[in-house]
Each structure stands twice: as C-alpha cells, then as structure tokens.
Amino acid sequence: MAMAHSFDIERNESHQYFRNDAVQGFAWRDLTVTVKDRSSKQPRDLIHGITGSVQQGELVALMGPSGCGKTTLLNVLARRSASSGAKTTGACYVNGAEIDNGTFGRLSSYVEQEDALIGSLTVRETLKFAADLALPGTVTKSQRKERIESLLQAFGIQNQASSLVGTPIRKGISGGQKRRVSVASQLMTSPKILFLDEPTSGLDSTASYEVVSYIKKLAVANNLIIIASIHQPSSLTFQLFDKLLLLSGGKTCYYGAVADVPAYFQEIGHAIPANTNPAEFILDLVSSDFIGSNQETTEEQVKQIHRSWSLSSNGTLLSRQVSQMLTASEKGASTIDVEQLGHPGTLSVTLSLLHRLFIKSYRDVVAYGIRIVMYLGLAIMMGTVWLRLHTQEAYIQPFINAIFFGSAFMSFMAVAYVPAFLEDRATFIRERANGLYGALPFILSNFIIGLPFLFLISLLFSIISYWLSNFNPTAASFFTWVMWLFLDLVAAESLVVFMTSLFPNFVISLALVAFSNGLWMSVGGFLVTPTILNPFWKYVFHYIDYQAYVFQGMMVNEFQDRIYDCASGCTCMYQTDLATECKIRGSGVLHEYGYATGRTGKWVGILIGIIAVYRLFAFMVLSVKKT
Numbered sequence: 065m066a067m068a069h070s071f072d073i074e075r076n077e078s079h080q081y082f083r084n085d086a087v088q089g090f091a092w093r094d095l096t097v098t099v100k101d102r103s104s105k106q107p108r109d110l111i112h113g114i115t116g117s118v119q120q121g122e123l124v125a126l127m128g129p130s131g132c133g134k135t136t137l138l139n140v141l142a143r144r145s146a147s148s149g150a151k152t153t154g155a156c157y158v159n160g161a162e163i164d165n166g167t168f169g170r171l172s173s174y175v176e177q178e179d180a181l182i183g184s185l186t187v188r189e190t191l192k193f194a195a196d197l198a199l200p201g202t203v204t205k206s207q208r209k210e211r212i213e214s215l216l217q218a219f220g221i222q223n224q225a226s227s228l229v230g231t232p233i234r235k236g237i238s239g240g241q242k243r244r245v246s247v248a249s250q251l252m253t254s255p256k257i258l259f260l261d262e263p264t265s266g267l268d269s270t271a272s273y274e275v276v277s278y279i280k281k282l283a284v285a286n287n288l289i290i291i292a293s294i295h296q297p298s299s300l301t302f303q304l305f306d307k308l309l310l311l312s313g314g315k316t317c318y319y320g321a322v323a324d325v326p327a328y329f330q331e332i333g334h335a336i337p338a339n340t341n342p343a344e345f346i347l348d349l350v351s352s353d354f355i356g357s358n359q360e361t362t363e364e365q366v367k368q369i370h371r372s373w374s375l376s377s378n379g380t381l382l383s384r385q386v387s388q389m390l391t392a393s394e395k396g397a398s399t400i401d402v403e404q405l406g407h408p409g410t411l412s413v414t415l416s417l418l419h420r421l422f423i424k425s426y427r428d429v430v431a432y433g434i435r436i437v438m439y440l441g442l443a444i445m446m447g448t449v450w451l452r453l454h455t456q457e458a459y460i461q462p463f464i465n466a467i468f469f470g471s472a473f474m475s476f477m478a479v480a481y482v483p484a485f486l487e488d489r490a491t492f493i494r495e496r497a498n499g500l501y502g503a504l505p506f507i508l509s510n511f512i513i514g515l516p517f518l519f520l521i522s523l524l525f526s527i528i529s530y531w532l533s534n535f536n537p538t539a540a541s542f543f544t545w546v547m548w549l550f551l552d553l554v555a556a557e558s559l560v561v562f563m564t565s566l567f568p569n570f571v572i573s574l575a576l577v578a579f580s581n582g583l584w585m586s587v588g589g590f591l592v593t594p595t596i597l598n599p600f601w602k603y604v605f606h607y608i609d610y611q612a613y614v615f616q617g618m619m620v621n622e623f624q625d626r627i628y629d630c631a632s633g634c635t636c637m638y639q640t641d642l643a644t645e646c647k648i649r650g651s652g653v654l655h656e657y658g659y660a661t662g663r664t665g666k667w668v669g670i671l672i673g674i675i676a677v678y679r680l681f682a683f684m685v686l687s688v689k690k691t
Contacts, residue, residue, distance in 0.1 A: 087171060087256040088159055090289050091117035091386050095154035097136055097146045097314075110136045110147060111314040114154070117386050118307060120256070120287040123280050125294050125302070125322070127343065128311035129351035134293040135261060137311065141291060142174045142259040144497065145690060158257075160389040169499045173255035177262040179246045180494040182420070183231035184427035187224050187245055189420075191215055194249035196416040197500045200408055215251060218285075219244045219278060231428060240271035244278055250498065251282075258283075260292035269298040280304045302343040312350035315370045320378050332372040413501045417509035421488070425513060428484075432517045435480050436524070442477065443525040446470060447532025454534070456629045457637050460653060463622060466533050468590040471552055471614045474525065476581040478556035482574050485510075485564050493691060503686035507561075511679055514557055522550040536622050544621045544664075548614050551671050555610035556581070558678035565685040584611040595658040610674045613667045616659045623650030624661045 093115045101108040111133040118124050126134050140146050141156060143165050155162055158171065181190060191212045199208060216222040221237075221244055229245065230236020237245070243263055250258070263279065264272035276297070283290045294301075308325060310318040318328060325346065326336050334349055336342050350366055373379050408416070425432050450466040453459045492506045526546045531537075535545065559580060564573040585591065587601045588611040597606060606612055628648040630636040636643050638652035654661065 087120060087287075087289065089117060089119050089389060090156070090158055090257055091160070091389055092141060092156045093154055093383075093386050093390075095137065095140055095156075096152070097133075097140060098151045098153075099147055099149060109314050110150065111140070111311070114309075114311075114316055115383055115386055116309055116316075116319050117382070117389065118289050118291065120289055121284050122289060122306040123276075123283045123304065124289075124291045124307045124309060125297070125305040126291060126309050126311070127294055127297075127347065128317075129347060130295075132311040132350075133314040134311060136314075137309075138259055138261055138291065138293050142172060143168050144174065157386075157390060170253075171255060172257040172259065173250040173253075174259045174498055175246050175250050175261065175263065176494055176497075177265050179242045180249075180491060181229045181242060181246060182424055182491060183229045183234070183236060184424045185420070186226050186228055187221055187237065187241075188212065188216070188226060189423065190229060190245055191249055191252070193416060193420050194252045196419075197408065197413060197495065198252045201412055211252065215248045218282070219248045221245060221248070228427075233429065238271065239267050240274045243267065243271075243275045247279065247282070254286075256288060258288055258290045260290065262295060263292050264294060264297065264301070269301070272297065273301045273304070276301050276304045296347060297343050299341040299343065302341070310346060310350060312366050312369070316373055316379070317350050317366075317369050318346070318373060318378075319382060324378075328376075328378065332369065332376070334369075407499075407501075410501075410505055413505040414508050414512075417501075417505055418513055421509055421513040425517060432484075432521075435477075436517075436521055438477065438480060439474070439521050439525050440528065442473065443528035447529040450533040452532070452534050455626060457631050457648060460628055460637065460648070463533075463535070464590070464619070464653075466535075467618045467622060468588075468615060470525075470529060470549070471618055472581075472585045472588065472590070472611055474549060475552050475556035475611055475614075476578070476585070478553065478560050479574055479577050479581075481557055481560045482564055482577060483570060485561060486568060486570060486573070489564065489568055489686075492686070497690070503683050506686065507679055507683045510561065511558075515554070518553045518557065519550050522546050522553060525549065536626055541621055541625075545618060547668075548617045548621065551668065551675070552610070552614040555614075555671060555675050555678070558675045558682070559610075562678045562682040562685070565682040565689070581611075584609045588612040588615050589657060590615055593657050595656075608674065610671055613671045613674075616657070617664060617667050619654060619657065619659055620661055620664065623653045626650040 640652035
C-alpha cells in the first residue's frame with residue numbers, strides 16, 4: 065500500500081490537539097558517554113565524540129557490530145538514561161537550539177525493540193488505549209476515532225483492526241504487522257522525531273523490508289525525522305535509508321548518505337566487492353571481535369577507519385554544517401514553536417488502565433483464568449481431605465489444620481501471579497518512559513482490577529471447601545470466612561506486587577515471594593503458638609504477618625460459638641466450664657492459642673494497613689526504579 069498522504073489531523077482555530085510543530089532539523093555534537101570499567105576501575109567511553117545532523121523527512125540507519133554503542137547513542141539522542149552510573153557530555157539541538165527535556169518529550173517518541181503490545185487486545189483496541197493514555201480530555205471521541213482510523217489506513221492494518229495482537233496461547237497478527245502497530249501507537253500524538261530500536265528484530269528479510277518501507281513512506285509523507293538502530297539489513301532494506309551512521313567501538317566510522325557509502329569506502333581503501341550486500345560488508349569491516357583467515361579484521365584496521373573518518377572531508381563538512389546550524393540559531397534564524405499539548409489527568413488515565421486490564425483479565429487465561437482453576441482444584445482437595453469433620457474432640461486438631469491449610473496455602477499460591485504482574489510491569493515501564501503516566505495510576509488500577517477477581521476466587525473456594533469440611537454451619541460464619549480469605553489473597557497479591565516491583569526477575573521474585581510466605585507460615589501462630597513463640601520472631605515478624613491475623617480471625621470464627629464432645633471416659637483435651645458435662649467449649653481452644661474474641665474489627669484494620677503498606681512500598685519502588 066502506498067502511503068502518499070499525511071495522516072496528521074490538521075488544527076483549526078478552536079481545536080488544537082495534535083502537534084504540527086515545524087522541526088526542520090535535529091543535530092548532536094561531541095556526544096560522549098563515560099562509565100567506570102568494572103575490571104580496571106578506570107573511565108571507559110561507551111560512545112566518544114559523536115556528531116551528526118538529520119533533516120525532516122529523512123530516515124537514518126544507526127548501524128554497527130554488537131557492543132558498538134548503538135543502543136547507548138539512541139538512548140542519549142532520545143533523552144533516556146544511557147547506562148547506570150554513566151556520565152554524558154555533548155549536546156543535542158532541535159532547529160539549532162538546545163531545548164529542555166519536557167519540550168523534547170512532546171516533540172519525540174520512542175519505539176523499543178520489543179513490541180510494547182498487549183497480546184489480548186485487538187489492533188484497534190491497542191490504538192484506542194494509546195489515544196486514551198496520550199491525548200487530553202479536550203479531544204472528543206469522534207476526533208480520537210478519526211485519528212485511529214487514519215493510522216490504521218496509513219499503516220495498511222485496517223483489515224487486521226479486529227484481530228488480536230496475539231499471545232503465546234492465542235495466535236494473532238504477524239511479526240511485521242506487530243511492528244507496524246507498535247509504530248502506529250507511538251504516533252498517536254504526531255511526534256516530529258521518532259526513535260526506533262531494532263525495528264526489524266526477529267523478522268525475516270521480507271517482513272523487514274515491509275516494515276522499513278512503511279517507515280520510510282511515513283517520514284516522507286509527514287516530514288518526520290526518524291532514527292533507527294538496525295542490525296544486518298538486506299541490501300534492499302539498506303537502500304531505503306537516507307543516511308547511515310556507522311559505529312564501531314563507540315566511535316564514528318561513517319556518517320552520510322547511504323548512496324555515497326560505496327564511493328567513500330573505496331576512497332579509504334576498502335572497496336565493496338560487486339554482488340555483495342554493502343551493509344554486511346561494512347559491518348564485517350568494522351568488527352574487531354573476530355579475525356578471519358583470509359581477510360583479517362583487526363583492531364588496527366578499525367582504528368584506521370576511525371582515523372580516516374576524522375580526517376575525511378565528509379567528517380569536516382559535517383562538523384561545519386552543525387556549527388553553522390548553531391550559529392544561525394544564535395542569530396535568531398531558527399525558532400521552535402512547541403504547542404503545549406496536555407496530558408490526561410490521573411483519574412482519566414487510571415480509568416483507561418482499568419478498562420484495559422479488565423479486557424486483558426477476561427481474555428488472557430494466564431492472568432486469572434488459570435489461577436481460578438488452580439484454586440478450585442485446591443478447594444476440592446481440601447474439602448475431600450477434611451471431609452465432614454464432626455464436633456468431637458478428635459476432630460478439633462483437624463479443624464485447626466484445615467484452617468491453617470486454607471489460609472496459608474491460598475496465600476502461598478499467589479506466586480502464580482508473578483508472571484502476569486511482570487508483564488504488566490514491563491508495559492508500564494515502556495509507557496512511563498514515553499511520558500504517558502506515572503506509578504500512581506498503575507498501582508491504583510492494578511489494585512482495583514484485582515479485587516473482584518480475588519473475591520470471586522475466595523467465594524468459589526469457600527463454597528466448595530467450607531461446606532465439605534463442615535465448618536461452623538451458619539451464614540454469618542461462612543461470609544466471615546470468605547472475608548478473611550479475601551483479605552488473605554489481597555495481602556498475598558500485594559506482597560507479590562511489592563517483591564516483583566523491587567526485583568523484576570521471574571526466578572528471583574518467585575523465590576523471594578515463596579520465602580516470604582514460608583516465613584509468614586512459620587511465625588503465623590499455627591506451627592508455634594504465639595504464647596510460646598521465640599520473642600525475636602514474635603516481636604519482629606509475627607505482628608506484621610498478615611497470615612497471622614487471617615489465621616486467628618478464622619480460628620475465632622470457627623471456635624468461639626461451637627461446642628465439642630469429649631472423648632470416651634469423659635477425658636477432655638481442653639478444660640472449660642463444660643467439662644462436667646463431658647463437653648469442650650470452643651473458647652478453650654482459643655485460650656490455648658492466646659486468641660481473644662471481639663477483636664475482629666481490630667484485626668481487619670491491621671490487615672488492611674499491611675495491604676496498604678505493601679502497595680505504598682511498591683509505589684515508592686516503581687517511582688524510583690526506571691527500568
């Protein structure tokens with residue numbers, strides 16, 4: 065599909081929503097990123113003295129061997145963190161002027177290497193939520209719809225608009241179409257500078273050509289500046305780019321028109337053989353990682369290529385052009401008129417995230433579907449193992465065991481939420497990096513969307529296990545049990561959110577959550593009663609253990625109003641005021657554990673406080689951690 069028209073929605077006098085800023089040029093001079101080498105402890109440059117410029121409508125390829133600094137340079141150009149602990153010098157200019165990060169963020173957008181897409185959404189829904197999260201409330205529904213349809217048409221994905229993006233379980237659109245959807249979603253606010261990190265990653269040569277071809281047409285039709293890092297493009301794909309910035313060892317090997325590449329490298333003594341992919345040839349040429357047997361590629365050869373560029377007329381001309389651009393700007397020849405495009409408010413963003421999470425929750429079985437089935441299986445197992453317990457002394461301990469199992473293992477199984485939250489967190493990190501929203505809407509929406517699902521799990525689990533095990537058969541006791549189980553699951557999921565926010569690695573977060581639940585089981589009051597628990601564990605951990613409050617709440621709910629028959633011979637395990645009648649009052653069991661009645665409200669309040677603290681800690685971690 066030829067994309068010969070611009071898909072910008074033009075502004076009128078009363079509605080100025082989408083950016084139409086005139087960005088004629090983007091330049092950078094002497095960019096250097098320095099880190100401390102872990103081995104030698106000496107400063108080491110990731111990129112060194114990089115200078116370049118690009119004009120509107122141009123597509124620039126950022127190429128080089130692995131580890132050459134492509135991603136670092138792209139991040140610096142996009143005003144993102146280059147590397148942990150890195151020091152960056154040099155400057156970037158738009159229309160010859162230095163601008164602040166906020167203004168630059170409104171002019172630019174960044175598409176990451178991995179598609180920032182939610183597989184359980186359709187293509188149209190993906191663009192709809194991109195609009196909801198990026199555009200202010202002053203943009204009407206009809207204008208948003210027009211914008212979405214315009215992007216669908218422009219990228220040739222209108223026929224896939226109702227198709228799912230795709231999950232590991234449900235097949236969706238192709239890889240090339242996913243890349244187009246990723247780029248289209250970032251163009252919702254009409255950025256004038258677009259950064260693409262490996263837009264052809266994981267695609268075959270045909271799909272790669274298709275994606276880059278669309279990007280090229282996009283740049284020309286809308287006067288965009290597009291800079292894309294790319295690895296080993298085919299010769300046809302390579303020719304689609306206007307300019308090439310070739311890096312090796314963090315230094316420039318070439319910067320200029322793609323059409324001039326053969327002539328330049330022939331001039332410096334490295335002619336590109338006929339019938340050879342020029343991109344592959346020059347990448348092999350500047351790679352110092354491997355040494356071939358016939359045509360050796362050495363570090364000295366790469367240094368010679370660096371020197372050739374620094375002494376070449378091309379490099380001198382580039383430096384002069386950037387200097388002239390800055391001089392013209394200082395004289396007032398270039399100005400930037402950036403429209404102050406607002407963002408949706410916190411409430412609007414939270415509601416949009418809730419809507420998106422709701423769709424994901426009922427379409428993606430991994431999020432809650434599998435967990436519901438898992439908990440139902442656990443309920444059937446518990447109900448049949450502790451089947452029809454009686455009100456006799458011999459069944460008191462099995463009742464206590466069942467209460468512990470029902471509370472502790474339900475919270476322990478919350479580890480199954482780790483992969484789903486990691487996926488949500490990754491989406492949040494990418495969208496936060498593009499300036500869409502902060503940690504507060506994410507934490508709020510994540511908390512709220514889980515409540516109905518966790519309540520449903522608690523209710524279904526209780527309907528099966530509670531009545532099979534013959535717990536206190538009153539409606540009040542049943543719904544009190546459901547309440548405790550619900551709070552237990554909310555607290556357990558809040559722990560998962562905190563731990564996974566702090567350590568966003570599947571294995572580490574899984575291990576820490578499992579360890580934490582093991583700790584809470586140990587000091588919760590069942591394995592060792594609070595009356596004899598070691599003071600260290602009691603005062604340091606027991607009182608902040610959410611499982612402890614759930615366990616004692618369930619114990620009180622079961623035993624405070626029940627009476628049990630003593631064993632034959634009127635031998636009572638627990639001595640109460642009913643011993644003369646060969647019966648045991650349930651309060652005697654509670655006394656052995658040190659549990660008092662009438663404190664349900666207090667325990668619920670403490671449990672809600674623990675949940676709030678976990679969520680607050682998660683918010684603080686996500687606010688500080690940027691990756």
